[in-house]
Amino acid sequence: MPLALLALAIGAFGIGTTEFVIMGLLPEVAQDFGVSIPTAGYSVTGYALGVVLGAPLMTALGTKVSRKRMLMLLMGLFIAGNLLSALAPVFGVMLTGRVVASLAHGAFFGIGSVVAADLVAPDKKAGAIAMMFTGLTVANVVGVPLGTFVGQAAGWRVTFGIVAALGVVGLLGVARLVPEMPKPEGVRLRHELAAFKNVQVLLAMAMTVLGFGGVFAAITYIAPMMIHVAGFADGSVTWLLVLFGLGMVGGNLIGGKYADRALMPMLYVSLGALAVVLALFTLTAHDKILAAVTIALIGALGFATVPPLQKRVLDQAHGAPTLASAVNIGAFNLGNALSAWLGGLVIAAGLGYTSPNWVGAALAAAALVLAFLSAALDRRAARTGAVVAGSVPADQHGALIP
Secondary structure (H helix, E strand, O other): OOOHHHHHHHHHHHHHHHHHHHHHHHHHHHHHHOOOHHHHOHHHHHHHHHHHHHHHHHHHHHHHOOHHHHHHHHHHHHHHHHHHHHHOOOHHHHHHHHHHHHHHHHHHHHHHHHHHHHOOOHHHHHHHHHHHHHHHHHHHHHHHHHHHHHHHHHOHHHHHHHHHHHHHHHHHHHHHHOOOOOOOOOOOHHHHHHHHHOHHHHHHHHHHHHHHHHHHHHHOOHHHHHHHHHOOOHHHHHHHHHHHHHHHHHHHHHHHHHHOOOHHHHHHHHHHHHHHHHHHHHHHOOOHHHHHHHHHHHHHHHHOOHHHHHHHHHHHOOOOOHHHHHHHHHHHHHHHHHHHHHHHHHHHOOOOOOHHHHHHHHHHHHHHHHHHHHHHHHHHHHHHHHHHHHOOOHHHHHHOOO
16 A cells, blocks of 8 residues: 555544544533533534535635645645634634634545545555545544543643644645645536436435444444443443444454455445444443443444445546545535434433434434445446447348348
8 A cells, every 4th residue: 555545544543533532522621611511512513514514615626726735735724723723712713723624524535535546556446545544443542532631631722732733744744645646637616516416426425324324323322321321430431432443443444445345245234234233232232241342343334334435436426536525524424413413312202322223223224225226226227238238220130131
């Protein structure tokens, strides 16, 4: 794998850290600014919405410059946003910094996926995408727990300062290691938008929303579920999330490896198993050991879908993949927001802290149905193409008769 993938992974590590570390620092942020915990929680919601909106916006702007330069500009935006948060005098400024940083998220992963795929041979594209996403998964194992510890010990502002420094390392890595890749000739914004007329691109994005949404339906409420149902101590939640992160790392690498060999079967297996494991979580959540194992499996199966889904979008949006790739990253965050909302509804309805697991299982099962539908459309298109290629016009048949 090219060294340029290391630079992309470092950038992904910084982005993953800043996205998730805030969840463990909400009490410190709320106390510092004198706001309530729910108000501080807007820093999570604002970031997610910024990703959804920023992915197409920043990618559209990026059609005017080379991909390498755009990646550098996005890392610069990420650094500025985290510095603004770290130095914010009031909560509103801190929230603005979060939104600024989030604008780089979707476009970085979207453009980075295209760059990563272009750096390797066709049969290694999903593996290259997975290598970049390894930075995001490792952030949940190392960056988030460490950032939470530092923020609680030395102040949350120090954590955001360190994240900004990671952005500087990522920026320098992109500048030094990523080769110059000129903007493809003839590609305009209207060409990028045309990819969304392809029903297969839309199906892949819907699978992203539903499949990864299934993961976050459960993980969003992991703390109350593990404390009140499994009986873990409050301090154990951090290490349970480390297990989740370790599962993400393994699932990401496996998904990247097998997606290059058999993309759709990889999706069938990962989505089907995810639906089953999420349903079982309603039972295993009552036992500490089984709950810990299940959390790791959810991370592994959830992230095993990421490289194949991202590659599926790139394959179906061939010729103009950049915007579609970035919007698919926004689809992950849309799934997170949707599933967290649905999970909150069933808890509020009095169905218990394990009820979001049923929501997650239903979402993953729906994604599996879409995967089968997408494959069926592929087979129909292949049959239609074969018939057209093998047909002979009637007048030619007549010309062959003596």
